[in-house]
Amino acid sequence: MFSKAFRVKSNTAIKGSDRRKLRADVTTAFPTLSSEQLSELVPNKEELNIIKLYAHKGDAVTVYANNRNPILFELEKTLYPTVYTLWSYPDLLPAFSTWPPVLQKLAGGADLMLPGVMVSSRGLPQVQQGTLCAITLVGNRAPVAVGVATMSTGEMLAAGMKGKGFAILHVYTDHLWGLGDKLNPPTIAPLGAEPAELESTDEDDEEEGGREPMSDLAIAPSLQMDLGSLSLQEGNSCTRLTEEEEEPGEPGAEEMAEDITEVQLETEDGRTPQERMDELLHQCFFHALKCKVKKSELPLLTSTFLRNHMFACCPEGQQLDIKKSSYKKLSKFLQHMQQQKIVQVKELNKGVESIVDINWKHSDIKSFVVPEALSEVSSAPENKYGDGEQLYHAPEIIPLYGVSSKMAPLFQESGHKKGSILSSSDVRNIIISYVKTNELVDEANKNFVKINPILCDCLLDKSEQDEILKLKWDDLLSRCLEKLQPHHQMTFFGREPVVKKGNLDPIDITIAQRSSNKKVTIIKNLELYGLDPQLVANTLQQRVQASASINTLPGAKDRVQVQIQGNQINHLAKLLLEEYQLPRKYIQGLEKAPKLSRKK
Structure with a gap:
């Protein structure tokens, strides 16, 4: 039902009377919930919203969200729990297990066929036709889908476990799941052993819903697919689930080549790649102190020391990557060097460390011998900082935009919530998609966009709301960027990108x-x-x-x-x-x- 994008009609805070009614409806629908569990699911004072939406087939659905996570959805006056709720209460519904590869088909909008259901020695849960059920993966009780049984348990067994077993309504990774925090399922151990036995042997596995061959079941641990390796990809306004091209647990061709190279390096000199990177890090550090840094440059920013001095001392054909060393960070490496009383590091400015003193008389610096391949470079005249030097790399600066609470309704349809960080091109594409999906392009003049209630609340001032009925495309996009919260991303040479709030001061x-x-x-x-x-x-x-x-x-x-x-x-x-x-x-x-x- 939620495999394709839906349209949000409204998103409002729940009233007190509606909250009481919801608690009564939940008690009726799920009588096994204790009073404490009911209070946790439908709290008295915490934020609880009602989201009314239309699914891609036109079904009107009411979603209840607790702290922005959808916990329940109502369709034709029937309440259904989401996977977020079932992860907290895994025994709320009778559960049927399937194999991890079947999840991909369910996420694409398919129903669960009986050949894809695992039948253990304990048998199947006893359900009737129309019973609401949870779908789990083998080895984990955390539900990944919610569906309705199309036949009773007896009818399933009588049919030889063939045919459609469950009509799937909601799946982990669909658009309803995307309304929340997009968490991955927790790992919940099975109540008992789940022997890899199937009572049905259907030859047409691919057609019927994805049952693994018996030879694969003998190595059940290999079927425990990492759910985190699944990713969402947008295409033709439909979200589909894709796995990596390689089998789970098998590296790609490039990774395999790297692994082979690393093994060869280990066998040549008996050292691991991490030990080799540690050696290169120490070599560049002592080379920079002995030949590059001058006393007049102190105090010296640690980032400048790395960028302008240590990188310059790296031998040709090699790449200094501190993340691949045992230290992982420059600050930890310099802290170690400070403990050895080679350098002294202080935080002169808030959040910015500098090297304030160097002990050039230290035995490690005195005993360091510059490699022959670098001796010519070291003996060459040094460029002064800023005087024709090309070692400084200007940071890459990208303006970004954060979704505010006021703008959240406009971006909710695309799966973004308050606090989401977007680039200007992302914002532009989302706005264009929203306008076209809701058919807001002015038919008389396609240069204008009609203002619907959501655009009115998000983009117009109170004095404009009764006067402006449509806006030009450029005006619409510029107003949207102005209403979003400014952020910026800075990427310095050799370092990870950093995202900060606000505009960057010039x-x-x-x-x-x-x-x-x-x-x-x-x-x-x-x-x-x-x-x-x-x-x-x-x-x-x-x-x-x-x-x-x-x-x-x-x-x-x-x-x-x-x-x-x-x-x-x-x-x-x-x-x-x-x-x-x-x-x-x-x-x-x-x-x-x-x-x-x-x-x-």
Whole structure:
């Protein structure tokens, strides 16, 4: 029923009278629930919403959601539990087991055929035609589907376990499941042994619903498919479940090649890949300290040390990846080096660590010998930071948008809830799909979109709601982006992407007046872009031959600003735009540069 996208009509908080009625209906529908379990399922004070929707075949369905997770749905005045509820109360319904590969067919909208049902030595649960049942996977009591029996247990056995057994209404990974937190089923141990025995031997397994051959049942553990390996893919407005192309537990061709290579490396020198990465990490670290870092550069941001010094010391043909080492993180490695009294690391700015001191007299640094292949590179003149150096990599910055509570109804139909993070292209595609699905394109002029109640509540101000009946496409999309919560993703070279709330503050350049009519250039927010303020100040000082200093940013003890004499915006623009390759839109104040005098 929910294998394809549905249309949400309304989503409102439940009233007190409706809550009491729901509790009474749940008690009638599921009399085995204790009073405590009923209070947990339908709480008195916690958030509980009623969502009215239309399934893809036109069925009107009422969904009850607790803390945004759908717990029950009502169809033709009959209540049904969702998989979220059954995971908390696995014994609420009589359960029938099937094999993991059958789940893929159920998620695609198929009913459960009897050849796909496992019959253990204990027999089948006794049910009548029309009984609501749970479907589980072999070896796990956590239900993955909810269905109605099409015949009684006696009729199933009399039919030789052939034909349709259950009409499936709701499956783990369908769109109803997608309304919630999209959790994977828990692991609940079976009540007793489940011998791999089937009483039916149907030859046409593929047609009938997916029963595994008897030879495979002898190795039942291999059938315990990892549900986390299943993924949802959108196609033709229908969600279908797909497995990895390889069999569960079998690596792909590339992974197998990597594994073979790693085994060969182990057999050559007796070390594991992790031990080899540890050795490369130590080599790059001591090489950088001995040949690259100067005392004048201290304090030095740890990220700058890794990017500009350690990576530069990595031998050609090898790649330094700290995640593949035993340390996993640079901070843990530097902490170990600090315990060895080789370096001293401090958090000078909030959340930003710097190397403040290096013990060049340490025996490990003195005894380190630069590999011959790198000796020529080490002896070559070093580029100064920011002076023609190409080692700095500008971060990749991507604006993102978070779904707010006000905008949630507009994005709910696409399976996104409050707090979902989307790119601008994602937002655009979702809005276009929503407009077309709800047939909101103005027939008289396709450049306009008709405003329905949801668009009205989400995008229009109160003063506009009675006046605006349609919007241009561009206006619709721009209003949507404005109403969403701003986020941004930053990816620094060699590091994982980081998503943060709010807009990214630009590098702020201002000109201030000092005594005797002197001007100074002030630069803020360099740390946000992975730049070391001290090194930027040193570079500017050398280029313009003017004094530069680092001061604490007023009102922020954990931030600093660079101050240099004179209006140096032209030099600063060349450094930031041409050499550091930072996007111009993230630099504020370049328009205050002095005009260059024309030569006659």
